[in-house]
Amino acid sequence: MTINDFQIDPKLLEQKEIKRCQLATCRGGCCADGVWLDVDQAERILDHAEMIKPFMPEDRRDQSTWFAELHDDDASFPSGKYTGTTIVPDEAHPSGTCCRFLRPEDHFCAIQYASLQNSMQPWTLKPLYCCLYPIVDDYDGGVKTLTIDSDNDLFSRGGGCHDECPGTLSPIFQIYAEEISIMLGVEGYRELCAIQQETPRL
Ligand code: SF4
Ligand code: SF4
Structure with missing residues (x-):
């Protein structure tokens, strides 16, 4: 799937029970x-x-x-x-x-x-990449992909981006709707919601 020139990594469509930034826990990992x-x-x-x-x-x-x-x-x-x-x-x-x-x-x-x-x-x-994180863009051979950084050694050093939060099952692109909208625009985010039959948060 491509929206506003970005390939959408299937990882963003996965359903997870995780919560947004908890600075008290991760201390800005x-x-x-x-x-x-x-x-x-x-x-x-x-x-x-x-x-x-x-x-x-x-x-x-x-x-x-x-x-x-x-x-x-x-x-x-x-x-x-x-x-x-x-x-x-x-x-x-x-x-x-x-x-x-x-x-x-x-x-x-x-x-x-x-x-x-x-x-x-x-x-x-x-800085843009600070606003986006843990959403990241990947440029490879002229192809732009929007994805989530789920394989980074900072997590073993205290990053807490993927803290479990039971009872909050949701697609990753919904949990990080604000960050996704930086790159896709709000209209692009809403297009993604429509394709995935999700109610937009923004
Ligand atoms: S959000 Fe970015 S600029 Fe701000 S402290 Fe963290 S790394 Fe530095
Ligand atoms: S380490 Fe993860 S949870 Fe903590 S501030 Fe950074 S992006 Fe948010």
Whole structure:
């Protein structure tokens, strides 16, 4: 099945009894290694640096240390260039290290937290792949596939994305409707619901 140029991985159609993010349990496990992001997104975050800094630990506020080197070998990034957030030691994180934007006190992303505190939508500045996770896109030979990351060693290091939640049997694309809609659009998500004879959540 293809919707809005994305192949839909059958894994997204599977029925599971799992629940959405429980930060108190996983402590932001998916933020262990930072994230790759388009350089345009990184520049937008830097443009809002003064807004974000108050919500980070003092020793992480030097914006010259926020991002790593540039790369240009992955055409799936819209600008053609991408970078990564840098990581720092953090005893509060299950991995012992994490993205420097992860707040040790509550495991919230400082970028999202700062956006909310400034009356912006939570995902306005947050890197795309952070908003999507544990939904991921896969580019292979020009074919784009939307799937779920169910085979990642971060889970053995404390990621809790697939916590069981008895009595909540639902297709994975419904559990992660908000994330699916980022890539397919809400109309694309609703098209998927119609094909699968599901009532849309959005
Ligand atoms: S940018 Fe935010 S959500 Fe993304 S890895 Fe860093 S702390 Fe986590
Ligand atoms: S995606 Fe997984 S590891 Fe990341 S915050 Fe949600 S439950 Fe935790």
